[in-house]
Amino acid sequence: MSTKRWLIEGGIVLCLIAMVFLTLHERDLRDIAPVEIEQSMKKQFSGMQKASDILLRKNFGIERDAVEGAVYYAASDFMDVREILILKTEEESVLTGARDTILARIEEEKEIFESYGPEQFAQLQNAQIWMKAPWLVAVICDDSAELCAQIRGMIER
Amino acid sequence: MVFSSLVFLFLFLPLSVLFYFIAPGLKAKNAILLVFSLVFYAWGEPVYIFLMIFSILMNYALGRLMEEEPDKKKRTLIFAVAVNLLVLGFYKYYGFLLTSLNDWWGTNFYVHKIPLPIGISFYTFQAMSYIIDLYRGKFKAQQSLLDFGLYISMYFQLIAGPIVRYQDVEKQLKEREISAARLGRGMAIFLFGLGKKVLIANTTGELFDAVQAMGAQVSTATAWLGAAAYMLQIYFDFSGYSDMAIGLAYAFGFDFPVNFNKPYLSRSLTEFWRRWHISLGTWFREYVYIPLGGNRVKSKKQIRNILIVWALTGLWHGAAWSFMIWGLYHGVILMAEKYLFKKKALPAVPGHILTLLIVCVGWVFFSANSLADAGVTLRAMAGFARGGLADHTALSLLAAHGAWLLAGILCCLPQADRLKNAMIERNKVALVAATLAILGLSIAFLVTKNYNPFLYFRF
Numbered sequence: 001m002s003t004k005r006w007l008i009e010g011g012i013v014l015c016l017i018a019m020v021f022l023t024l025h026e027r028d029l030r031d032i033a034p035v036e037i038e039q040s041m042k043k044q045f046s047g048m049q050k051a052s053d054i055l056l057r058k059n060f061g062i063e064r065d066a067v068e069g070a071v072y073y074a075a076s077d078f079m080d081v082r083e084i085l086i087l088k089t090e091e092e093s094v095l096t097g098a099r100d101t102i103l104a105r106i107e108e109e110k111e112i113f114e115s116y117g118p119e120q121f122a123q124l125q126n127a128q129i130w131m132k133a134p135w136l137v138a139v140i141c142d143d144s145a146e147l148c149a150q151i152r153g154m155i156e157r
Numbered sequence: 158m159v160f161s162s163l164v165f166l167f168l169f170l171p172l173s174v175l176f177y178f179i180a181p182g183l184k185a186k187n188a189i190l191l192v193f194s195l196v197f198y199a200w201g202e203p204v205y206i207f208l209m210i211f212s213i214l215m216n217y218a219l220g221r222l223m224e225e226e227p228d229k230k231k232r233t234l235i236f237a238v239a240v241n242l243l244v245l246g247f248y249k250y251y252g253f254l255l256t257s258l259n260d261w262w263g264t265n266f267y268v269h270k271i272p273l274p275i276g277i278s279f280y281t282f283q284a285m286s287y288i289i290d291l292y293r294g295k296f297k298a299q300q301s302l303l304d305f306g307l308y309i310s311m312y313f314q315l316i317a318g319p320i321v322r323y324q325d326v327e328k329q330l331k332e333r334e335i336s337a338a339r340l341g342r343g344m345a346i347f348l349f350g351l352g353k354k355v356l357i358a359n360t361t362g363e364l365f366d367a368v369q370a371m372g373a374q375v376s377t378a379t380a381w382l383g384a385a386a387y388m389l390q391i392y393f394d395f396s397g398y399s400d401m402a403i404g405l406a407y408a409f410g411f412d413f414p415v416n417f418n419k420p421y422l423s424r425s426l427t428e429f430w431r432r433w434h435i436s437l438g439t440w441f442r443e444y445v446y447i448p449l450g451g452n453r454v455k456s457k458k459q460i461r462n463i464l465i466v467w468a469l470t471g472l473w474h475g476a477a478w479s480f481m482i483w484g485l486y487h488g489v490i491l492m493a494e495k496y497l498f499k500k501k502a503l504p505a506v507p508g509h510i511l512t513l514l515i516v517c518v519g520w521v522f523f524s525a526n527s528l529a530d531a532g533v534t535l536r537a538m539a540g541f542a543r544g545g546l547a548d549h550t551a552l553s554l555l556a557a558h559g560a561w562l563l564a565g566i567l568c569c570l571p572q573a574d575r576l577k578n579a580m581i582e583r584n585k586v587a588l589v590a591a592t593l594a595i596l597g598l599s600i601a602f603l604v605t606k607n608y609n610p611f612l613y614f615r616f
Contacts, residue, residue: 008218008219
């Protein structure tokens, strides 16, 4: 067997083994519903109001019945930018659509609050968005990173 | 990312066209296309981009090795096909296999949830066709990694085909016509495909979902309405996406083979499969059926070959028993047409109606979440529905969605294609008006409705 063949075939086999190992050891997702996360994290969501189905549809174009689960909290005051969305759906296009929508809104609001709303601007700046099918988690609040990590901790194995 | 998304239509597509057309020379244009293709792929599932790059590098290296060491061609072929099948098997069938083992043998293997890499079935089949045809001496190994990478990852056909064989685009990778006229015509084809997907597949899909949500409570009439809606949804979803791919390829200077040729006009199932997902049928014929002996072997072996091909066709579509049953169902009826009826065609109208019925029943297996669900729907369609023979639901659903159903049926007719082709070839004013109307309506639908699934994404 030529050295070149040995290198190519050996390299491919090693890559295969590595891919299988990495795929199987990637953290798996738990079979949990968004509403279960909501129930165990209600305290952290205090200060925000649970948004209606109408607001969910208006802000993200999401019909609650069309997805596996959606928990959406938003502040009632329009000067308050805090939001939490936990969405679970197998529809990739719905996930990416919701992610793109929230990213666009964050950018818009950053422009609005940049000059006169340092607190809101900081919250928007530190917004956390995590997507891993079938999940999308978007958190905009004071401690976004921590809250997002807690939600992820409940989703990921 | 899917073609029928606003990000693609308003950001990705304009940017890729712009950079492609300002890039000097074909090499630079190919490089631009490759970069955009990788970004397109990485958009939804960034991790799996490494899997695609692995596939490109592996098949490229093994192709060159096959040429450099002709005495070990067969060994290289076996190794390459085995690795491609292992990758496809692991990412697509691992869960199915272990779950089936657990169900059958009472084992308790932990089944990791592995997300299916988008388009893995399509690009793996393309890579295997390259390796097999290279072994057969149909062409020389591609020396340029850039061109080979582009062949595997070209974003137009990456996630939903058509499955393009290397020999079909080999010359175009090195030399092709790039012009404003091709761009215009390609975009027109793309927009007609977009209309098929957004205006007809999505709207009929809403009707199908509404029926499916009723579960076992449907009436016979509602079950048939749902089945008809799914027939239209899957055809317009997949053929719309194929048209978009073919149109984009044309705009960028590539000629892709036609993938659908008015399949619902077929008068037999054999004819249906000559018109439906043509590139997949060609692939299985060229690389599985003929190597197994095809029609040259005795009847018993032919039957075995047909069953193997159709079981694999079913499994290619999805890792579930319902898909395999769907494939075997088609295989058995094709065998009946071949051996019992000796390809004697029925008169036009009964042949057409019977074929539509056979295909419609087949889609029940295809669309069902499980074999049990398929059984419930089939019982309802056969008249044993819990909701009776007919109810008001069927009428109200028909009233709400009937216009789109009718539009779908009309678009299946040859006259619709003739009208489209006449506009593309001769009447530019009508073409501009029609494509603008389709674009406007599609955007309105995409903005106002959140329902935009893509059925063939999961394959």
